[in-house]
Amino acid sequence: MEFSKHGVVNLGLILLLGAALITAVFGRFFCGWGCHIIAMQDLCRWLMLRIGITPKPLRSRLLRWVPVAAFVYMFVWPIVYRLGAGRIFPQVTTALTTSNLWASMPGLVIGGLTIVVCGFAIVYVLGAKGFCTYACPYGALFGAADRLAPLRVRVNDDCNQCARCTAACTSNVRVHEQVRDFAMVRDSGCMKCLDCVAACPNDALYLGFGRPALGASPRVEEKPAGRPWNVSWLEEILLASAFVLAFVTLRGLYGRVPFLLALGLSGILAFLSLTSIRLVRDRNLRFSAARLKRDGCVTSAGWIFAFVMVVVGGLWVHSALVRYHEIRGDSVFAKTAGLRAEALDLGWRSLRDQEETNLVERGTGHTEWGLQWGLASNPTSHFRAAWFRFLLGQTERALASAEQALEVQPGASEVHLLHGRVLVGIGRPKEAVMAFARSVELDPAAPQGFISLGSLLGAIGDVPRAREVFRRAVLRHPDNADLHYNFGVACAIIGDVELAAAAFEQTLAINPEHEKAKENLAGLTAFRAPVE
Template sequence: MAPAESPRAGCEGDHRPPGRVPGRAGRRRAIVLGAVHLLIALHLLHWVFAGTTVSPVEPSESMYTLENGEVNAGFIFFIVAILSTAVLGRWFCGWACHMVALQDLCGWIMRKMGIKPQPFRSRLLASVPYLLAFYMFMWPTVKRWSFPWLEQQIPSLVAWFTPLSPWPGFTDHLMVQDFWATFPSLLVAIPFLLICGFACVYLLGAKGFCTYGCPYGAFFSVADRIAPMTIVANMDACETCGLCTANCTSNVQISKEIHIHGQVVDPGCMKCLDCVNVCPNGVLSYGRARGGMALWGPRKRKSALKSHLSLTGEILLALVFTVTWFSWRGVYEQIPLLMATGIALCTTFLVFKSSHLIQRRDTSLQKIPLHKGGATSGAGRVVLAVTFLVVLMTVSAGQTRWTQNRAQMNFALAEVNLDQVLIRGQDPVPEETKVAAARAVEHLRDLLRFDRGGYALIEPTGTVLEEKIGYMSAVAGDLEQAREWWQKALEENPNDDVLLRYGQLVELQEGPEALAAWLETVRTEHGTRNAILSLRADLGRRQAFIALEQGNPLAAARHLQALIGWLGENPGLLDDIALLL
């Protein structure tokens, strides 16, 4: 092998040479990724027409296996993908991941627009995927085994976390009817694609989300370290042209790595093979790694990753990321983990770039001058304005998330069977439970939108808040407020639970006759719902029983006869009427 030379300018990956050379590997990969999306579409169509289908083939489904014991197709697929990565290297990300397809598409569109996103490099943020992997796949088990002990030692700490039920054992969930149950709504999906696609690619570089935000990539990265296959180089033919680095969309500094190690050692390499295809001298190939299978050692020495930040800068941005992530994670009961990660990454970069814009004489973003010669350009003012807006939204989301957490804590403390509140003759609700319910109402009302008297930008979908506020108001003893909020819930989403509780409240406040009249009204509006029939049957039987106790069997029979119009000619009901007559 010829002596290793220092790569020419442009080979380090920080300043790429102009002109990206397309290759056959990229087109082949695009075809494969397109086929993956076609299979996803066919899977979805099968569910639409059949009503039952294989559970989502998505690595995130593994969370439900580890947390609830639900063995699904996603878990099996994820295990197979990890095992194959341990043999072939990190192939799945480059050839089968829909998120990579999204980022590649965004990068392709940007290149067509003349935008060539440069990679942002941070050592601490590169650890985010590993932390997310722990949170998603290991934290539930840690909680399940450690929290019983912690609950005895530090109960106030445990109260801040969502409780977990005991391990239920493994159950079969390979086939499902509600295929879309674990996926976000369209309202969330579109911003997710824009944030984790276009925004992350533009700000962080091609596959920026994969590098800094993908928890599944953490598993593939570890498996890649023991894989016997990687991108290897024949350095005798290398002219250090830098085309390999220029064409790598995984942001790997290939030219530098092959000069140091004779192969690519960065586990971020997704085996796209663009570098292999573009090399004019055939230096690179996909083959057996030098150094054998080892997590550490010559085969898998640390890649030559540079950072754009000092240690202090790394720590400060890590704090910004952490605060932003916790502010957005699960807020409004809508923002999923990966979307919160994308928001946190983009916010962190904007804060980083804005700080440079303020502190440095010359600053640019993707070759667009933001601050030059001490003067802020129009683009710079836009970046500052966007950063300010994003930070303001993050503060609002954080305040909402805090309130949401407090509401959940008090809700859990005040949760009782509403029969205890809405049916006469039950044991009274303890005073401390009423106090917790009143606090829950206060926090839940803060979660309403600004135009409804709260502090949130958006609300959970449906009537979740109305139902919960009504529930807690009833427990707290404020039945008028409970009725008001349940009425709002019924106007938007008349589900059986709210119908049942509202009917019980009507009878408690106004008596059986008022309930009977209300049931006639709601039957006209909503039909014979189960809750309506249940309330009417219970009311009719109780009225008949009271009449019978008063020595009036004919009145009792009339009450039961009235039920025929509701329940039909039920044999048991007819027998009761005949007996009374």
């Protein structure tokens, strides 16, 4: 995604493209033998079989398109959106190393939950390799590349259609029908684990090169056997609707649920929703090894399932409400970007009009609803709340929220920057200096930290330190007009007229419309106008 969004070529992109090229020749060996998620799903299936539970696969027409949609969303949509907005594609850069590997990793809780959901629970609900079939965006790319692969599982004349190969397949491929109709396994769900080859009692199956699956026609004139879908079209629509609702609810919930975990959970919730409808509608119903309904009567297992689904449904509705307020709060926060930029100026006092006040109050309401009623904290909620309260002039409450935000995000430079600005607002400049300095330390690539720190040092009379801050800032940000201007002001106050004039000239070279730089440069030149 980094390449699609920012034009960054990293090792993840290289691995993805390399695996796709290998797949186009040898088939989905990488999936079958190198994917950790598949390893966990196979482990789950093995454990279930050991205790007498055979995972039954869901065979859905519509949900099979989820991996394709996920791939488009991750890798294609960012490019289309950028071009549609009239923005050129960013210059391609490389980032083959990182100094903070764990920053891109989920936390222990989310990482563990992803493993449990995508590696284990989804197998129990959707069948073996359920995540690969109904969620994995990378599988969509590898599945398309597999259609080109000449290396496939093929059959000789010794096949007697015993279907032991299909029984052995952990990818839910109907191998005996595939080799009967096409003399090879054409289904791109085949991950080349070769369990079918090992299970054949006649050694009729083998791995060999030949024509690829793309364009392959059946060996017989009659229509080849299709997939035995086990849901009706009405149920397909219900499944797809439940999946979309679950995904919209879960994606980014509490600022913590990542994309792949949301896909896995949505697939599970979609099938559980369908099973709940079947529990009401059907006379007989099984869920995996449990019989939920027999001859129109709900069994004990059925009542337990119904109770669990009531709880799950309640949590689902609650999560939807939380996500609604998160989205609305995020929207308002984005709309206040200009107000927040103005408020970072140490001379800012209050909002200009009632319209701005109403906007910020709406954002405050949405954010505080999530803080009050959410079952978990969103890492950015306290930060947003602090900003909204500061803009409304509620400095004490803003300080409390900023300090809570620091506890959750101690390494976020923007939180320290806001904390410092709030401290200035309540008359604690010494503490504000430390907060601004910490913001600069954490993110020296952000000019605003330097501006806030240097401006505050100048305001409290420590002009030499302010000049040093701005000196370091212009070395790091040579194209920032405001930093050059502030450096010039600090130099002029100290009495270094030549350096101040040079700074103002550089300011005007970057921004010829900078009025204050024009005035101060003219004053220095004529030795008469005071420096602002």
